[in-house]
Amino acid sequence: MKLNELTLKESIDALDKKEVKIEEIYQDIDKVYQAKNEDLNIYLSVDADALKKAKEASKKPLRGLPIAVKDNFCTIGLPTTASSNVLDGFMPQYESTVTKRLKENGGIVYGKTNMDAWAHGSSTETSDFGRTLNPRNIEHLPGGSSGGSAAAIAADMSIAAIGSETAGSIRQPAAWCGTVGLKPSYGRVSRFGVVSMASSTDSPGPLTKTVEDACILLNSFAGPDERDATCNKEKAPDFTSFLGQSIKGLKIGVIYQDVKEIGETNDKLLQELNILKELGAEVEIVKAMDPHHAIGVYTVVQRAEVSSNLARYDGIRYGEDRSHFGDESKRRIMLGTYTLTKGHADQYYNLAQKVRTLYLENYKELFKKYDILVAPTSPSFAKKIGASFESSMFGELEDMLVEASSVSGLPGINVPFYHDEKTNLYLGANFIAPMWREDSIIKVADAFEKNTKWNSWRNK
Amino acid sequence: MSVNNTQVKHIAALANIPVSEEESQELAEAFTETLVVVDRLRKADAGKTAITHQVTGFKNILREDIVKEEQSFTQEEALANAKSTYKGFFVVPYVLQNKDN
Numbered sequence: 001m002k003l004n005e006l007t008l009k010e011s012i013d014a015l016d017k018k019e020v021k022i023e024e025i026y027q028d029i030d031k032v033y034q035a036k037n038e039d040l041n042i043y044l045s046v047d048a049d050a051l052k053k054a055k056e057a058s059k060k061p062l063r064g065l066p067i068a069v070k071d072n073f074c075t076i077g078l079p080t081t082a083s084s085n086v087l088d089g090f091m092p093q094y095e096s097t098v099t100k101r102l103k104e105n106g107g108i109v110y111g112k113t114n115m116d117a118w119a120h121g122s123s124t125e126t127s128d129f130g131r132t133l134n135p136r137n138i139e140h141l142p143g144g145s146s147g148g149s150a151a152a153i154a155a156d157m158s159i160a161a162i163g164s165e166t167a168g169s170i171r172q173p174a175a176w177c178g179t180v181g182l183k184p185s186y187g188r189v190s191r192f193g194v195v196s197m198a199s200s201t202d203s204p205g206p207l208t209k210t211v212e213d214a215c216i217l218l219n220s221f222a223g224p225d226e227r228d229a230t231c232n233k234e235k236a237p238d239f240t241s242f243l244g245q246s247i248k249g250l251k252i253g254v255i256y257q258d259v260k261e262i263g264e265t266n267d268k269l270l271q272e273l274n275i276l277k278e279l280g281a282e283v284e285i286v287k288a289m290d291p292h293h294a295i296g297v298y299t300v301v302q303r304a305e306v307s308s309n310l311a312r313y314d315g316i317r318y319g320e321d322r323s324h325f326g327d328e329s330k331r332r333i334m335l336g337t338y339t340l341t342k343g344h345a346d347q348y349y350n351l352a353q354k355v356r357t358l359y360l361e362n363y364k365e366l367f368k369k370y371d372i373l374v375a376p377t378s379p380s381f382a383k384k385i386g387a388s389f390e391s392s393m394f395g396e397l398e399d400m401l402v403e404a405s406s407v408s409g410l411p412g413i414n415v416p417f418y419h420d421e422k423t424n425l426y427l428g429a430n431f432i433a434p435m436w437r438e439d440s441i442i443k444v445a446d447a448f449e450k451n452t453k454w455n456s457w458r459n460k
Numbered sequence: 461m462s463v464n465n466t467q468v469k470h471i472a473a474l475a476n477i478p479v480s481e482e483e484s485q486e487l488a489e490a491f492t493e494t495l496v497v498v499d500r501l502r503k504a505d506a507g508k509t510a511i512t513h514q515v516t517g518f519k520n521i522l523r524e525d526i527v528k529e530e531q532s533f534t535q536e537e538a539l540a541n542a543k544s545t546y547k548g549f550f551v552v553p554y555v556l557q558n559k560d561n
Binding site: 090091093094186187200226227229230231232233290292293295296297299300307311314315316317318319322323325330331333334335337338341348350351352353354355356357358360391393396407408409435 | 463467468471472474475476477478479483487490491493494497498499500501502503504505506509510511512513514515516518521522523531533537538540541542543550551552553
């Protein structure tokens with residue numbers, strides 16, 4: 001077996017039992033990096049000293065294992081570009097809280113992964129440094145914006161990965177690449193040192209091979225941070241303690257949106273969820289608010305916050321000037337500016353924030369009756385390369401199903417629930433729970449993963 | 461709601477984004493396309509609903525007002541990524557007075 005194919009948990013166990021050496025794991029990771037990175041375009045930069053650092057971290061919780069990190073986390077010593085020409089060559093003078101804690105826990109930043117420029121997209125096709133290809137099928141996109149991190153997992157080019165999500169940017173690429181992706185509750189993980197996108201929804205989180213791996217990795221960086229004023233002051237739980245639990249009696253609502261774009265995927269998911277009934281959960285279909293409204297809410301809120309956050313890039317203190325923004329970023333900054341101008345703020349920005357409240361209220365009602373809600377993560381399989389250029393609303397339509405929970409700040413996790421033999425592509429299910437209830441989604445996702453055949457690492 | 465390219469140029473000036481004539485036409489079309497989707501929001505029954513800016517419900521999370529040296533940049537660090545510096549300062553464009561007029 002190639003050691004780059006080990007899960008995070010398997011790697012830690014194998015190292016502890018002295019069955020493998022850390023050098024051997026790096027050797028296999030390096031091999032696949034050298035063979036495939038040029039074509040797949042997953043890493044924008046790698047740390048030449050990764051193995052050296054790994055050897056010094058052997059006694060820490062993550063044992064010096066190589067972790068892929070999205071290129072919007074500031075890292076001292078490695079360029080941080082957010083895949084934009086504006087930040088080409090930018091070397092941060094400080095470290096993001098997430099990567100600082102990752103390193104303190106013995107995780108090694110193997111390299112920085114490609115993404116949609118500024119995380120504006122759901123394809124990784126809007127990167128100023130070229131698109132990333134889906135390792136499961138190179139004619140298709142990896143999704144985004146954390147597409148490089150999802151692809152690093154699917155290609156076994158890292159043991160685990162870190163991404164960030166504003167609306168779908170962890171879960172949707174995880175779905176398209178057939179991996180696990182966990183978006184914690186907004187405020188569970190510090191945003192300090194992450195290139196800001198939409199400050200009221202940005203949530204860093206793990207992309208991994210298994211649910212168990214996601215819990216191990218999240219343990220290393222979740223929790224209070226005085227440098228992020230929106231961070232929960234409460235200590236984060238041990239996420240691994242929710243693994244291997246019974247789901248008996250859990251009430252699961254399946255959000256069945258009667259929308260033509262989702263029809264087939266909905267039916268496949270319903271069939272797969274039968275296993276949860278067999279495990280003792282109650283599963284029934286529920287009707288939730290129309291997901292189309294969430295597209296509008298997200299489009300307005302995200303662009304408004306983008307126009308404010310990206311105003312800081314002036315090319316004076318760092319980076320290039322504003323003529324270096326790509327088309328998608330220009331569109332978003334300008335549309336955000338428009339929706340905030342006098343005369344339009346009420347019509348767009350304030351209306352969107354009101355409809356956001358309606359979603360919060362809708363979830364509050366639904367969670368009175370259900371512990372967990374589930375729906376497909378994405379309307380269908382990974383789209384073909386080039387697809388994102390066909391519509392200026394590509395991202396939002398793709399993320400339609402996750403946007404409502406994102407603007408509400410809820411935790412969610414993607415796990416694969418179907419594999420198409422012909423195309424080698426996956427479909428993903430998105431389990432969501434009330435704020436701060438990561439325990440519920442971990443419990444049910446772990447049970448689903450272990451009792452179905454869809455996880456490609458558990459079912460080799 | 462449709463947007464024309466005169467409006468686009470105005471927004472471009474506000475957002476400090478250089479936009480060519482051709483681009484402003486394309487952007488006007490893209491904005492109109494996007495606003496069609498956004499305009500569906502009016503169908504949601506939001507009338508007197510309160511506005512949500514923050515979902516956590518936390519208020520005024522502050523830290524103690526203490527200077528932490530290790531969290532502050534040295535002058536050298538602060539200037540490390542600047543394209544143009546002068547005697548330890550950032551060089552900035554003219555704002556209050558344009559030297560050409």
